[in-house]
Amino acid sequence: MKILEGKSLTDVPGFKAAGISSGIKKSEKKDLCIIYSETPCTAAATFTTNKVKAAPLLVNVKHLQSDAIHAVVVNSGNANACTGSQGLKDAETMAEVTASQLGIAPESVLVGSTGIIGVPLPMDVVTNGIKTACGQLSFDGGHDAAKAIMTTDTFPKKITVEFTIKGRTIFISGIAKGSGMIHPNMATMLSFLVTNANIEKTILSAALKNSVEDSYNMISVDGDTSTNDMVVVLANGTAENPVIDQENDDYILFKEALDYVNKQLSKMIAKDGEGATKLIEVTVLHGQTLQDAKLCAKSVTSSSLVKSAFFGSDANWGRIMCSLGYSAGNFDPEKVDIAFENSTGHIDLVKDGISVLFCEEQAKKILSEDTIKVIIDLKDGDYNATAWGCDLTYDYVKINGSYRT
Amino acid sequence: MKILEGKSLTDVPGFKAAGISSGIKKSEKKDLCIIYSETPCTAAATFTTNKVKAAPLLVNVKHLQSDAIHAVVVNSGNANACTGSQGLKDAETMAEVTASQLGIAPESVLVGSTGIIGVPLPMDVVTNGIKTACGQLSFDGGHDAAKAIMTTDTFPKKITVEFTIKGRTIFISGIAKGSGMIHPNMATMLSFLVTNANIEKTILSAALKNSVEDSYNMISVDGDTSTNDMVVVLANGTAENPVIDQENDDYILFKEALDYVNKQLSKMIAKDGEGATKLIEVTVLHGQTLQDAKLCAKSVTSSSLVKSAFFGSDANWGRIMCSLGYSAGNFDPEKVDIAFENSTGHIDLVKDGISVLFCEEQAKKILSEDTIKVIIDLKDGDYNATAWGCDLTYDYVKINGSYRT
Numbered sequence: 001m002k003i004l005e006g007k008s009l010t011d012v013p014g015f016k017a018a019g020i021s022s023g024i025k026k027s028e029k030k031d032l033c034i035i036y037s038e039t040p041c042t043a044a045a046t047f048t049t050n051k052v053k054a055a056p057l058l059v060n061v062k063h064l065q066s067d068a069i070h071a072v073v074v075n076s077g078n079a080n081a082c083t084g085s086q087g088l089k090d091a092e093t094m095a096e097v098t099a100s101q102l103g104i105a106p107e108s109v110l111v112g113s114t115g116i117i118g119v120p121l122p123m124d125v126v127t128n129g130i131k132t133a134c135g136q137l138s139f140d141g142g143h144d145a146a147k148a149i150m151t152t153d154t155f156p157k158k159i160t161v162e163f164t165i166k167g168r169t170i171f172i173s174g175i176a177k178g179s180g181m182i183h184p185n186m187a188t189m190l191s192f193l194v195t196n197a198n199i200e201k202t203i204l205s206a207a208l209k210n211s212v213e214d215s216y217n218m219i220s221v222d223g224d225t226s227t228n229d230m231v232v233v234l235a236n237g238t239a240e241n242p243v244i245d246q247e248n249d250d251y252i253l254f255k256e257a258l259d260y261v262n263k264q265l266s267k268m269i270a271k272d273g274e275g276a277t278k279l280i281e282v283t284v285l286h287g288q289t290l291q292d293a294k295l296c297a298k299s300v301t302s303s304s305l306v307k308s309a310f311f312g313s314d315a316n317w318g319r320i321m322c323s324l325g326y327s328a329g330n331f332d333p334e335k336v337d338i339a340f341e342n343s344t345g346h347i348d349l350v351k352d353g354i355s356v357l358f359c360e361e362q363a364k365k366i367l368s369e370d371t372i373k374v375i376i377d378l379k380d381g382d383y384n385a386t387a388w389g390c391d392l393t394y395d396y397v398k399i400n401g402s403y404r405t
Numbered sequence: 406m407k408i409l410e411g412k413s414l415t416d417v418p419g420f421k422a423a424g425i426s427s428g429i430k431k432s433e434k435k436d437l438c439i440i441y442s443e444t445p446c447t448a449a450a451t452f453t454t455n456k457v458k459a460a461p462l463l464v465n466v467k468h469l470q471s472d473a474i475h476a477v478v479v480n481s482g483n484a485n486a487c488t489g490s491q492g493l494k495d496a497e498t499m500a501e502v503t504a505s506q507l508g509i510a511p512e513s514v515l516v517g518s519t520g521i522i523g524v525p526l527p528m529d530v531v532t533n534g535i536k537t538a539c540g541q542l543s544f545d546g547g548h549d550a551a552k553a554i555m556t557t558d559t560f561p562k563k564i565t566v567e568f569t570i571k572g573r574t575i576f577i578s579g580i581a582k583g584s585g586m587i588h589p590n591m592a593t594m595l596s597f598l599v600t601n602a603n604i605e606k607t608i609l610s611a612a613l614k615n616s617v618e619d620s621y622n623m624i625s626v627d628g629d630t631s632t633n634d635m636v637v638v639l640a641n642g643t644a645e646n647p648v649i650d651q652e653n654d655d656y657i658l659f660k661e662a663l664d665y666v667n668k669q670l671s672k673m674i675a676k677d678g679e680g681a682t683k684l685i686e687v688t689v690l691h692g693q694t695l696q697d698a699k700l701c702a703k704s705v706t707s708s709s710l711v712k713s714a715f716f717g718s719d720a721n722w723g724r725i726m727c728s729l730g731y732s733a734g735n736f737d738p739e740k741v742d743i744a745f746e747n748s749t750g751h752i753d754l755v756k757d758g759i760s761v762l763f764c765e766e767q768a769k770k771i772l773s774e775d776t777i778k779v780i781i782d783l784k785d786g787d788y789n790a791t792a793w794g795c796d797l798t799y800d801y802v803k804i805n806g807s808y809r810t
Contacts, residue, residue, distance in 0.1 A: 052730030052738045082726050082738070084759040117723025118760045181710060181727065222709040223628065224724070225731035304627040304709065305586060305805055312806025318522025319629070321487050322586065325457030326630035333457045333487070354489040355523045394799045400710055401717025 001257050004171075007160035008142025012171040014039055014238045015194045017141035019148030022129025024115075024122060025077040032129040033074045033148035035192055036102060036137050040068030041234040043110070044205040046212050048229035054081035055091040056111035057230060063095065066107045067201065069234055072192055073098040073133075074112035074149050075126060076177070081227040082118040090121045097127050101134035112190050114151055114177060114228050146175040149190050152399055153179045157268040163257050165250045168241040170197045172257050176265040180274035180400060182221035183302065191216065191231040191265055197254055198237035200245035207255050208233050215262035218294070218387040220302045221273035222396070233258075270301075270388035271371075275395030278310055278370050283386045284329075285377045292329040293378070293385035299327030300374065301389030310372065311391035315340070315363035317349040320374065330380075337377040340366045406662050409576075412565035413547025417576040419444055419643045420599045422546035424553030427534025429520075429527060430482040437534040438479045438553035440597055441507060441542050445473030446639040448515070449610035451617050453634035459486035460496040461516035462635060468500065471512045472606065474639055477597055478503040478538075479517035479554050480531060481582070486632040487523040495526045502532050506539035517595050519556055519582060519633050551580040554595050557804055558584045562673040568662050570655045573646040575602045577662050581670040585679035585805060587626035588707065596621065596636040596670055602659055603642035605650035612660050613638050620667035623699070623792040625707045626678035627801070636667075675706075675793035676776075680800030683715055683775050688791045689734075690782045697734040698783070698790035704732030705779065706794030715777065716796035720745070720768035722754040725779065735785075742782040745771045 010017050015037050022032040045064055047057045063069070073094050080087050095109040113121070146156035160173035176191035199207075212231055237243075244250045271279040282300045287293030300306055303323035309316040317338050325333065338350035344365050348356055366372060415422050420442050427437040450469055452462045468474070478499050485492050500514040518526075551561035565578035583594030604612075617636055642648075649655045676684040687705045692698030705711055708728035714721040722743050730738065743755035749771050753761055771777060 050727065050730035051736070052726050079723070082723055082755075082759055084739075084757075117721075117727060118755075181724075183731075224708055224710045224727060227727050227730060303629055304801075305629045308802050308805030311802060314807055316522075318484070318487055319586075321457050322455065322522060322629060322632050325455035325632060326588075331456070334489075350487075350523075352489075354487055392802055392805075394802050396709075397713050397716060397797055397799050397802060400713030400797075402719060 001161050001163040001260065004160040004162055007173065008158050009035060009145055009173045009175060009194050010139050010142035011160055012173045012194045013196050014236045016137040016139055017145035018133040018136040018138065019141060019144030020129060020133045020136060023125045024075055030144065030148035031075055031077045032133050033145040034098065034133045034137060035072045035145060035194065037070055037234060037236045039236050039238060040070060041236045042199060042201045042204055043069035043232065043234050044208040045230055045232040046209060048226055050225050050227045052082060052227045054079055054113055054228040055083060055087035056080055056113050058088060059091040059095060060110050063107045063110055068108055069110060070104045070108040071098055071102060072110045072112065072232060073130060074190065076149050076151050077115040078113060078119055078121050079115045079117045079228050080113040080121050083120050086120055090123055093123060094126060094130065097130045098134065101131055110232055112230055114149065114190055117227060149175065149177040151177065151179065152274050153177050153272055155272060157265055159261050159264045161257050161261055163253060165241040165253055168239045170239050170241065171195060172261050174261045174265050176269060178269040179272050180221055181224045181226040182219060182269060182273060183223045183225045193233040193261060195235045196239040197235050198239055198241050198243045199235050199254065200243055203245055203251065204233065204235055207258055211259050211262045215266040218298065219266045219270045220298060220389045221270065223302050267388050270390050273390035274399045275393040276390030277393055278372060278391045280310055280372055280374065280389045281386060282374045283384065285384050286381055287378050287383040288330050288381035290383040290385060292331060293383045295327045295329030296324050296331060296376065297385045297387035299323045301387045304392055307392035310367065311393050313364050313367035315349060315367060331378040332380055335379040339375045341373050341375065342366055342369050342371055344369055406566050406568040409565040409567055412578065413563050414440060414550060414578045414580060414599050415544050415547035416565055417578045417599045418601050419641045421542040421544055422550035423538045423541040423543065424546060424549030425534060425538045425541060428530045429480055435549065435553035436480055436482045437538050438550040439503065439538045439542060440477045440550060440599065442475055442639060442641045444641050444643060445475060446641045447604060447606045447609055448474035448637065448639050449613040450635060450637040451614060453631055455630050455632045457487060457632045459484055459518055459633040460488060460492035461485055461518045463493060464496045464500060465515045468512045468515055473513055474515060475509045475513040476503055476507060477515045477517065477637060478535060479595065481554050481556050482520040483518060483524055483526050484520045484522045484633050485518040485526050488525055491525055495528055498528060499531060499535065502535045503539065506536055515637055517635055519554065519595055522632060554580065554582040556582065556584065557679050558582050559677055562670055564666050564669045566662050566666055568658060570646040570658055573644045575644050575646065576600060577666050579666045579670050581674060583674040584677050585627060586629045586631040587624060587674060587678060588628045588630045594631055594634055598638040598666060600640045601644040602640050603644055603646050603648045604640050604659065605648055608650055608656065609638065609640055612663055616664050616667045620671040623703065624671045624675045625703060625794045626675065628707050672793050675795050678795035679804045680798040681795030682798055683777060683796045685715055685777055685779065685794045686791060687779045688789065690789050691786055692783050692788040693735050693786035695788040695790060697736060698788045700732045700734030701729050701736060701781065702790045702792035704728045706792045709797055712797035715772065716798050718769050718772035720754060720772060736783040737785055740784040744780045746778045746780065747771055747774050747776055749774055
């Protein structure tokens, strides 16, 4: 598998995209994105488990019954959530306008929204924006599309990989957005993947669902699970590889690449957490069950106290022990080892649940870098898990003290 | 029931207390507290559910088998948690030294600790401190005791009430500490109550357990459940009321007063949350079950996004809907009403799940006060619950970015 630097969605054969400023955002930043495949795609998606689901998600659940998805239309700056029956109608209109511009069926269009909750979409602005964006669809619009789905993100999140199945060149490319309200459960804030792989719908769904468990579902910025989370993958089959319709060797190659793309996008979201200065990667080793390892890892990345300590480059391992202890994961506190590491070195802090003498200066050096790995060995079983998060900073509070007004 | 302003633990007949600076804290602030009853007390306690439990809690579980508790010794500045077998020995020594000074049995002494996790107690300092404190026990030491259990608290938390059972005057007085690592489950950071009521042990335990559910277990500062949480009540029986040994009318009077004391102390802890500028009281009305109402209320007070919005006086009700949605509580999003109120007025924000037109200026005025009530009507059943929390501020990050070093 090769990672293709500088490429985007539209480097996958058959996919066009556009990202424009329609006027939904007051800032004149890009806020409307369309991804379009000339040929029909097999599609799979996962959505938020929040009981309050945004209108576009409800529309997508219906449209995903179709076996021929052609396009995704996404606006940023407004979440179209808690907007009642008008919101549902607006999401449907977004699909209809896109479909009519592209000469496809409304059911072949998926819809996404992200931004402020509870405010009706300005539909005249959105409709004009969709028309403009459809007119600008191109085979190099992928980078603009990545920008147009951003809200408080500080950089666009994208990745493209290439690999081979039975001599056919397969690409998977994804874009994602997410910075605050990030604690996904079954999916994350918007992520859109496209591939030219030829893959059957059920197996694509299974691959996505499984992949999401170890990527987006393992990140947290602030513990808040959004109303609008969604991950969508479109596969147009133009690689003409023998169709992947079972969990065979071809599936394994595809799944490996899909996992890589999803994990990289997840890490970008965690690193770009609102106000964050550091990416925190927590690996829990030797849990009794996979669930125990995952619960322990996520509890550490979700703790406000642990996150604040990382911001202050303070090796406060007691807070890590505390967050393990209140997680729902099983473990024996008297067996736990904890270490920090990154490019500057490795330091052991805890052995068998109690402190080892460690050099504060060396710990400070590791903690001052922008990526920190926390390795927690439960010495209790065979299961490992990794979660990603970020530090809690003044800027998180600043950004969220005045997001709406 | 009367609230006695300016009174403390030692205004309950038979209780002495002391609070001194022993040198555990570098700051020379008070850090060692003893509460002592000349006559033996019936005692009940609840402890943290964190799997990582501090050493003193393990000692107390054993000592609470005794029917004659005389004293509580508490240090602040060091949690004696994650300190292994030495920590356990140190907690036992704290009880033994106290007992030997007071001429009582070691099993009649309960122990508490709060502060930094993972650092061994400086036992020479602690031992000398206990001896000094025992020498200073007095019938007006209650205020000093309240100060000596503080860590990042900005004010001592205490309350005393008086009521009558069968012509006998009963007092309940409590002190508490807690500011960060506050998300109690079965108990909170340290809270010590004393009463002169004559009450049987099993019924006292039942009353405390039930009371804790609706008070300490309904507050959150930062979502982190401490390793050291404990609530202890000592009843010395000197009021000579007919012993309360069943859930009769006398029990109801006692329980009402106990609930009031615990709720007031809980609100003080939430209000004094690390860096907090506002007390947030969230009342959920008409849940399908009590559990649904509680889960919904706690989810709102625990959301970093909601808390940041309150800091910024931003009426961002979408985040409240979102946090309800990812709670484990059942409700119908399309039935939800949300309002804010306090002494400056009442404002409706949401009816049936969607926004109502409201005056931003009036909302801002309500949100700028230091106490804000959020009223959420699920219109879905008969159960109500109230949770307390605080806003998330720059100072929370500041305090916790450098707590240890």
